[in-house]
């Protein structure tokens with residue numbers, strides 16, 4: 001698997017799938033989630049609504065992942081996953097690693113070979129970039145997957161530098 005770091009906006013990636021740092025409601029939010037729904041158009045939210053009306057009536061649990069199509073985005077699919085909110089008192093690393101593992105499992109089920117990830121949980125969910133980068137890179141390196149082009153799309157220079165140091 002090739003792991004590449006990209007400085008930029010995940011909504012512009014031309015990979016088979018892009019991963020959304022969603023919340024459990026699947027009904028949109030800020031950060032990556034807001035950008036994906038804004039640029040991808042209403043089709044994605046419509047599919048999320050159907051997921052909520054069906055199997056995900058109680059929402060998507062932390063560490064789980066589920067796919068929709070990508071509306072107007074260049075990618076074919078959006079894989080929505082819910083990162084853990086950072087906690088100083090509780091180690092939630094396994095849940096953060098699960099986001100990467102589950103997203104790759106969903107990517108495999110779709111036949112996606114190229115996948116772009118944001119730095120899950122490092123925005124509104126408060127995870128320090130250094131720890132999140134270490135967990136993310138270890139998780140994707142351990143994954144047993146057919147994805148062979150994996151990109152981390154980092155929104156600013158600081159995040160890029162942290163991922164670069166760990167890679």
Ligand code: ADP
Nearest residue numbers: 009010021031032035083121122123124125155
């Ligand atoms: P979470 O709720 O999981 O913390 P956020 O979307 O708030 O998710 O933030 C996750 C990371 O994605 C943050 O580092 C944030 O700076 C970054 N980010 C925000 N918008 C984009 C975007 N359009 N493309 C790539 N990364 C983004």
